[in-house]
Amino acid sequence: MHGKVIDGKESIKYLGIVVDRGFLFIDHMKEVRRKMAIMSGRMRRWTGRDLNVRRECVRIIYERVAKPALLYRVQVWGARVNDSRIRRQILAAQRPFLLVISGAYKTTANAALAVLAGVAGVAPEAAARYQEWMENGREKNRARVTEKERVSPWNAGRVLEKCDNMTEVYVDASRTNDGRMSVGWAYEEMNEWKQGGERVEGMKDINEVEMTAIERVIERSEIERLRVVSDSEVAVKIIQKARPNNKRAVSILKKAEDRQTRGKKTWVEWRKGHDTGNEGNARAHAECERAVNDEEIGWRGYMIRRKKKEG
Known part of the structure; x- marks a missing residue:
């Protein structure tokens, strides 16, 4: 040869x-x-x-x-x-x-x-x-x-769809030195900002908390064309690569797939955070700072690399 x-x-x-x-x-x-x-x-x-x-x-x-x-x-x-x-x-x-x-x-x-x-x-x-x-x-x-809780690597490209005229929902996560965690989200609709946040518990690092924020928005949103914008590049890459051993990423894609069966489109992307003038992320970050001091815990998650149980 x-x-x-x-x-x-x-x-x-x-x-x-x-x-x-x-x-x-x-x-x-x-x-x-x-x-x-x-x-x-x-x-x-x-x-x-x-x-x-x-x-x-x-x-x-x-x-x-x-x-x-x-x-x-x-x-x-x-x-x-x-x-x-x-x-x-x-x-x-x-x-x-x-x-x-x-x-x-x-x-x-x-x-x-x-x-x-x-x-x-x-x-x-x-x-x-x-x-x-x-x-x-x-x-x-x-x-x-x-099996239902596993997602093949090629499924992310099939489930996450990018299109025009998508409503952008900005998410952010916070974790204090004493282990208190919170998530926040914000989006603009009809020239009016809507935002919220809640305290969460059970995640091991800030990237997992960020993924929890993304998951909560996808799970709750009824927006037809949803674009979730996060300032955590690591969290977005884990979701887009659809790593089967990461239960949180699999759960997110399953929720996006459920939206897809109802004719709704979902996309997840990374952008720089509130320190660079990102107003949406700044509002989501402010909600994190507020929610981290809440006494009531809105959502609990457990170890995501084993079989996940959530309450």
Whole structure:
């Protein structure tokens, strides 16, 4: 290609998996065996006179470190686990650990080593995990993409629509040193400013409070063409990128999607704040300053990176 010779290879490593010709995964298991030999050699030194690590500790290290490495991406190569060549490589990779844990002679059979070490064979577990993946794993992955609280990255462009003659609602957020938080909003209608604010609780940083302000406006507004203007560039980028692990962003897009089903358009954008002469943001900021001293809490939110509960 372009005057250069491209040499063919029998195998290629991709995302930690060695894929060989024919998808036999024998080269992959050989690579795993090589890594396990290095790891078991280090563990053997730990049980010597110098460190004198208890064998029970070595067993824990094997279960938590070595075995997950042996079973890495079993969903890919598990279909070949019954191949005698794959099983031999698995047993050869596991055997050094069993010798260290059990303290038995090197001539001890593999089956006896497993009993003495109190460790189950890796090959049967690999087969069971692959079978479970074939039965349930694909459906779980499909559900993770389509479940209601998750939004695919491309959904933001479909849900958030920018058009002409949109009513701009400015939002701002405030957080004091003692942890009191508030949100405010302001918009102009018929040459008259309408604005409000409320104290909120439960957010961990100012960007999340800003996203809460955006969410509250989208949730409450009946404006046909709504443009929410925030002075938090970080909050707006999180929403526009539709990061599925950010529950607040997902919640905002779901509310925008609900508005879309009712024929209403929603857009979120960033502009510099009240310090630059932004009158709308200045009015929203003033509402934040007023609401932060309220005794009544208008809205409570909880940790957004886990399943969110709101009251």
